[in-house]
Amino acid sequence: MMIRKYIVNSMSEAMNIIKYELGKDAVIISQRKVKKPGFLGFFQGKVLEVTAAVDNRAKGASKKEEESFGALKTLIKDKASMDINHKAVEVETDGINKELLKEFHEMKSMMKNMINITSEEKASKNKIKEKLQSSDIEPKIIEEILAKLPKEDEENIEAVKKILYQNIEIEEKTLSDIVVLVGPTGVGKTTTIAKIAGRLALLEKKKVGLITIDTYRIGAVEQLKTYADIMNIPFKVIFSMKDIESAMESMKDCDTILVDTTGRSSKNIMQISELRAFIEKINTKDIHLVISGVTKNRDINTILEGYKVLEYNYVIVTKLDETTTYGPILNILNTAKKPLSFITIGQNVPDDIKIPSKDEIVNLILGEDNVC
Ligand SMILES: Nc1nc2c(ncn2[C@@H]2O[C@H](COP(=O)(O)OP(=O)(O)OP(=O)(O)O)[C@@H](O)[C@H]2O)c(=O)[nH]1
Ligand SMILES: [Mg+2]
Missing domain, CATH: 3.40.50.300 (P-loop containing nucleotide triphosphate hydrolases)
Known part of the structure; x- marks a missing residue:
């Protein structure tokens, strides 16, 4: 199975490229509108991202290899490296986005350290409210959390964690039939x-x-x-x-x-x-x-x-x-x-x-x- 992603201006352009490169048996897995890759793309209109796949097992990996978990990941990741003309641009952009996101998180945690909000330290009730607001929690839920805080803990973020812990349920059982x-x-x-x-x-x-x-x-x-x-x-x-x-x-x-x-x-x-x-x-x-x-x-x-x-x-x-x-x-x-x-x-x-x-x-x- 070969999967490729194409950045094109129209579906007909995608069909031509896919037919030429993957052949007539290729199927389109997904299509969506995305910003043009690259920094300037941010300011420009949208283009089409089309993902197509073709079964090329005859030429490809052995059966055993295909069934392994690693092989599946490789097969799916292949789509990121196969297309030089179209995909290379996108991989590069993905890298930039990841890098930007990483830097953003580093900055966020630096800022957090600067204002000394750590899980061990106490914050005022107002600070706790601000923290909950900055996480985009609904005002109604914030009020409920603050109301539940015991008087002696009303400045303690660990007490907030305890309330959340008691109110969240995670399902870990095995899936049914x-x-x-x-x-x-x-x-x-x-x-x-x-x-x-x-x-x-x-x-x-x-x-x-x-x-x-x-x-x-x-x-x-x-x-x-x-x-x-x-x-x-x-x-x-x-x-x-x-x-x-x-x-x-x-x-x-x-x-x-x-x-x-x-x-x-x-x-x-x-x-x-x-x-x-x-x-x-x-x-x-x-x-x-x-x-x-x-x-x-x-x-x-x-x-x-x-x-x-x-x-x-x-x-x-x-x-x-x-x-x-x-x-x-x-x-x-x-x-x-x-x-x-x-x-x-x-x-x-x-x-x-x-x-x-x-x-x-x-x-x-x-x-x-x-x-x-
Ligand atoms: N960033 C990101 N994208 C995801 C995630 N899960 C799915 N997508 C993308 O979201 C898009 C839509 O995914 P689908 O699985 O087709 O969504 P769907 O709910 O089945 O869509 P419909 O069948 O049309 O209702 C695809 O481009 C996926 O790759 C995710 O966890 N993170
Ligand atoms: Mg679906």
Whole structure:
């Protein structure tokens, strides 16, 4: 499997290059609008980033090599080095962005040291409030935390940590036999499914099956199929309710079946109801709502409320690498009142996913740590 990313001006330009370089069997995995690479690109219009893949196993690695965890990472990372004309520019930009982000975090921690806010030291109640505000925690939650602080501890940041610790739940149990991911468009459901499949199949040596009911978005089926092919695991597409039973039956020897769904706006009640019918038929309690960590606080409530009818039991917070304030994790968990099952911290499959510890999450929320 060869995966390449192209920066182009239009889809037709992408199709020409992909056809020329990868051949007619290539499939488009994803497309999105991005800023032009390079410093000047920041001030210019958007271009198209198209990711395409082609199965070249005949020429490529041996079967054994392909099945190993390392090989999967290499295969997926290949996309970063293969295309000289188009991708090289982007890799360089990624490097610059990472460097900038690193410098930003160093500056942030230097500033923190300068104003002497360390976990051991006491800060005034006002300072604690400012700290919580600077993490983007909802004012209502800040007031609740401050109200819970015992009188003798009201200047002690360690006491705040204790309150957060008691109010956050992380789910560490093994996934059940059928796991469904739901959530708004583009939050990373399909990528997260591929990451979880990678962890289960390649690290835990479990038998995993992938199912998608996303036949709505162009390229959605190919996107997941590509990962299933790379990991050499069974894959089925469900087009209608009547396909569910046979798809499940065909994967009955799998330890875990991961089900990907169509991204829906939480405001579209019709679409959510349609999704609900599918999920009811799939019949599992392992339903995870996927929500981006860069979602605006106000939208968090709308999304959590809109998806309530699907009776999700866990929350996955994605794209934490794209933010520097992690208070929204608390806003999400506090509103959803469901445990956190995973966080995702980048685009790399299968690496950029983890089950965080409570300590990690509390430190992130309070701005005492970062995911980079
Ligand atoms: N930075 C970052 N990007 C991510 C992360 N997870 C996914 N993405 C990117 O987000 C984009 C959308 O990911 P998908 O997995 O297709 O999202 P989706 O929710 O399945 O999208 P729909 O099926 O269209 O609703 C892709 O470019 C992913 O690479 C993450 O943790 N961090
Ligand atoms: Mg998807």
